[in-house]
Amino acid sequence: MAVDEARQNCGGDDQERLETPVSHLITSLLVAPDIAPIFAEEYRALRPRAPMPPIQVRFRRFTSLNTTIRLREGQIFVSLSDLLEGAPEAVLHSIAHILLAKLYRKAIERTHQMRYKRFASSAAVTRQTELIRTARGSKRYFGPEGRYYHLEEVFDALNLRFFGGLLGRPDLTWSEHHARRLLGHYDAAHNTIVVSRVFDRPSSPRYAIEYLLYHEMLHLKHPVRMRGLRRCVHSREFKAEEARFPQLAEALAFIKRIS
Numbered sequence: 001m002a003v004d005e006a007r008q009n010c011g012g013d014d015q016e017r018l019e020t021p022v023s024h025l026i027t028s029l030l031v032a033p034d035i036a037p038i039f040a041e042e043y044r045a046l047r048p049r050a051p052m053p054p055i056q057v058r059f060r061r062f063t064s065l066n067t068t069i070r071l072r073e074g075q076i077f078v079s080l081s082d083l084l085e086g087a088p089e090a091v092l093h094s095i096a097h098i099l100l101a102k103l104y105r106k107a108i109e110r111t112h113q114m115r116y117k118r119f120a121s122s123a124a125v126t127r128q129t130e131l132i133r134t135a136r137g138s139k140r141y142f143g144p145e146g147r148y149y150h151l152e153e154v155f156d157a158l159n160l161r162f163f164g165g166l167l168g169r170p171d172l173t174w175s176e177h178h179a180r181r182l183l184g185h186y187d188a189a190h191n192t193i194v195v196s197r198v199f200d201r202p203s204s205p206r207y208a209i210e211y212l213l214y215h216e217m218l219h220l221k222h223p224v225r226m227r228g229l230r231r232c233v234h235s236r237e238f239k240a241e242e243a244r245f246p247q248l249a250e251a252l253a254f255i256k257r258i259s
């Protein structure tokens with residue numbers, strides 16, 4: 001990992017990226033034999049009379065769509081994010097075109113640019129990127145002790161009250177920022193419940209943070225199920241149990257006020 005980061009920092013003129021680099025990249029190389037011909041084809045289209053250099057393409061485990069191309073001693077080395085491994089061939093052609101055009105400082109064709117953008121922003125890719133980032137990326141956590149509330153204390157009290165003390169306590173942490181859009185979430189990959197700091201103030205009633213934590217605890221108890229292709233996050237059983245929270249209406253009203 002350190003080696004790769006060093007190379008990123010001192011990348012010379014012959015290195016270009018499709019996206020900004022990410023800090024968490026995991027070094028694991030997979031050779032991609034059938035992608036090199038696509039690059040050769042796009043190279044030929046871009047530079048009809050220039051000699052064809054050897055081209056080596058590898059997939060690399062990145063946490064984003066980060067992709068690099070380098071020219072070294074007459075050879076082209078390409079690293080593609082493994083998120084692109086299942087990309088349609090047309091998209092791979094576009095990526096090849098964009099990287100080669102950047103490498104040789106040629107104009108990028110609009111159709112290729114658009115196709116790549118559309119692919120990169122498509123919902124499926126976005127979701128997959130997020131999932132993989134969650135699973136792989138290292139995260140900074142800030143601990144359960146707030147200024148006014150201690151998440152472990154609130155968790156333990158709720159556990160006794162609603163779950164007979166049977167729920168295993170995951171890591172609990174306040175969020176870094178006073179997030180208003182994402183108030184709380186259970187991160188299954190890290191077995192961590194994150195609660196927005198907006199609840200850690202004297203004006204925030206205890207039942208509000210209790211409700212929020214209770215909701216996330218129900219996620220622990222009711223893991224996400226697949227119903228066909230749909231992810232069933234808040235099942236009927238989940239909702240029925242959530243309705244048992246005594247100050248549900250007050251808590252929801254408070255959340256509506258602050259968000």
Ligand SMILES: [Zn+2]
Nearest residue numbers: 215219233234
């Ligand atoms: Zn939920």
